[in-house]
Each structure stands twice: as structure tokens, then as C-alpha cells.
Amino acid sequence: MEHDKKRSAILGRVLGPGAPELTCEQCFEELDRYVELVLAEDAADERIPGMHAHLRGCPACAEDFRSLRDLVTREGD
Amino acid sequence: MATALMTAPTEISWVDRLRADGSEGRAAVAELHALLLKAARFEIGRRSAELAYLRGGDQEDLAHQAADDALMAVLRKLDQFRGESRFTTWAYKFALLEAAVKVRRRAWQGREVPLEDEAWATLGDAGARAGRGAEDAELFAALREEIEGSLTPRQREVLVAVALNGVPIDVLAERLGSTRGALYKNLHDARRKLRDALAERGFRVGTGGEET
Numbered sequence: 530m531e532h533d534k535k536r537s538a539i540l541g542r543v544l545g546p547g548a549p550e551l552t553c554e555q556c557f558e559e560l561d562r563y564v565e566l567v568l569a570e571d572a573a574d575e576r577i578p579g580m581h582a583h584l585r586g587c588p589a590c591a592e593d594f595r596s597l598r599d600l601v602t603r604e605g606d
Numbered sequence: 607m608a609t610a611l612m613t614a615p616t617e618i619s620w621v622d623r624l625r626a627d628g629s630e631g632r633a634a635v636a637e638l639h640a641l642l643l644k645a646a647r648f649e650i651g652r653r654s655a656e657l658a659y660l661r662g663g664d665q666e667d668l669a670h671q672a673a674d675d676a677l678m679a680v681l682r683k684l685d686q687f688r689g690e691s692r693f694t695t696w697a698y699k700f701a702l703l704e705a706a707v708k709v710r711r712r713a714w715q716g717r718e719v720p721l722e723d724e725a726w727a728t729l730g731d732a733g734a735r736a737g738r739g740a741e742d743a744e745l746f747a748a749l750r751e752e753i754e755g756s757l758t759p760r761q762r763e764v765l766v767a768v769a770l771n772g773v774p775i776d777v778l779a780e781r782l783g784s785t786r787g788a789l790y791k792n793l794h795d796a797r798r799k800l801r802d803a804l805a806e807r808g809f810r811v812g813t814g815g816e817e818t
Binding site: 535536539540542543544545547550552553554557560561562564565586587588589592593596597599600601603604 | 645648649652690691692694695696698699702703706710728729732742749753765768769770774775776786787790791793794797798800801804811812
């Protein structure tokens with residue numbers, strides 16, 4: 530099981546999401562809107578196609594997403 | 607949170623206040639800087655493990671540098687705020703980005719980017735231990751062959767560093783005098799080539815990427 534997870538993780542990092550995705554610049558442009566849609570459970574992935582795939586493929590943008598989501602969540606508490 | 611707040615008057619007034627002359631404008635800029643500093647501290651706080659060797663005062667300096675740079679970016683890009691999110695959410699992303707990039711670069715200061723040998727060890731290890739027998743050994747061997755033979759030197763350099771050796775893309779961008787976006791394009795093109803090459807060789811790789 531552990532080996533399978535490691536295998537999947539390495540293949541995921543090397544081969545990427547394998548789906549149409551935004552660029553890093555487009556991701557940053559849409560990040561604030563995407564985070565608010567995610568938190569509002571308002572069809573974020575349908576409204577901003579390619580964002581989810583990019584976040585699966587780009588660790589740095591994925592960290593930016595998690596940080597903004599968590600900060601906005603904390604501010605809303 | 608969505609539509610009502612996105613068009614709330616407070617979001618527009620932020621822009622108006624930041625553009626105002628005199629004391630109103632200065633007060634709005636100071637208020638914005640305080641928000642950005644809070645966001646930068648938040649980011650640095652959650653990454654404190656990467657900065658364990660830094661004293662608290664140095665972390666605070668880093669937060670101020672990030673907030674200052676983010677303030678410049680926000681004021682420069684004020685025309686681009688479309689009101690599709692709250693102004694604070696839009697502004698926070700600049701501070702979080704500045705802080706994250708500074709932390710990653712600081713954490714890698716003085717460290718060498720790992721060599722390709724380490725990447726081959728990672729791939730070989732995954733192929734040998736994945737527990738799926740010959741099929742996996744073949745897949746990982748083919749992957750190495752394609753990385754070495756099908757990619758341009760730049761694509762190989764970026765893929766090996768970022769995807770196999772775990773070098774943060776912002777750190778690599780700084781070392782290579784490039785940008786995150788440009789390097790990610792190299793990575794994206796490399797991945798597409800590898801997927802196509804593996805499919806041509808009869809391997810089924812499906813969709814991938816990392817969980818967000």
C-alpha cells in the first residue's frame with residue numbers, strides 16, 4: 530500500500546495532471562475568485578475550468594491556494 | 607460570500623480610498639499595509655518549520671519585506687481589480703505569494719540544487735519497490751529513457767529538479783534567471799512529451815498530479 534502511494538506520487542509529479550490546465554499567471558489571476566467560490570461551494574471548478582488541474586500539477590500554486598483559502602477561512606471565523 | 611459581497615460598496619470604496627489624495631489616501635495605504643503584513647505573518651507562521659534556523663526578529667523582517675513588496679504590487683495593479691472577489695481576498699494573495707517565495711528562497715539559500723543522479727535513484731527506487739513486478743520496472747525504466755532521450759536539456763533540467771528532486775519552482779527560477787510561469791511551461795511541455803511517449807510504448811498512465 531505504501532509502495533503504491535509512493536509510485537502514484539512520483540508518477541503524478543513527473544507526468545502531471547494530464548488534463549487541460551491554466552498557466553501559473555492565469556492561476557494567480559483567478560486565485561482570489563476561485564478561493565471564494567470554493568468556500569461558498571459555488572461550482573468553482575465549473576466556473577474556472579483548468580484551475581483544479583493546474584493546482585494538481587503545480588505544487589507552488591497549490592500552496593498559494595491552500596494559504597489563501599485558510600487565511601480567508603480564518604478571517605471569516 | 608459569493609455574489610453579494612463581491613459587489614458590495616466597501617470593495618469599490620477600497621479602490622477609491624487608495625486613489626484619494628492627501629490624508630484619506632495615506633490612511634487607506636496604511637490600512638492596506640497592515641492587512642498585507644497580517645497575511646505575510648500568517649504565511650511565514652505556517653512555514654516556520656522551513657525557517658527554524660531564523661530568529662523571530664528575522665522572520666518579522668521577512669514579513670515586513672513581503673508586505674512592502676505586496677503593497678507595491680497591489681497599488682501598481684489596482685486597475686486590474688475587477689471586483690469579482692472581496693478586495694481583501696484579492697490583496698491577500700499578493701502578500702501570501704511574496705511571503706511564500708521569500709521563505710522558499712531563504713530556506714534554500716546556500717543549498718545546491720540536487721543532481722540528476724539523485725533523481726534516477728528516486729525513479730529506480732520507485733520502480734523496484736512499487737510491488738507490481740516487471741510491469742512497473744519496465745514503466746520506470748521507460749520513463750528514465752524518455753526523460754534522458756526525448757526532452758530538451760531545459761525541459762529535463764526543470765522536470766528533474768522540480769518533479770523528482772523537490773526543488774521549489776521559485777528557487778529554480780531564481781537560480782536560472784527565469785520565472786515560475788516560464789519554468790512551469792517547460793515542465794508542462796516535458797510532461798506532455800513523456801505522456802505521449804509512454805502511450806506510444808503501450809503504457810497506460812491515466813490522469814495524475816497531486817492532491818490539493
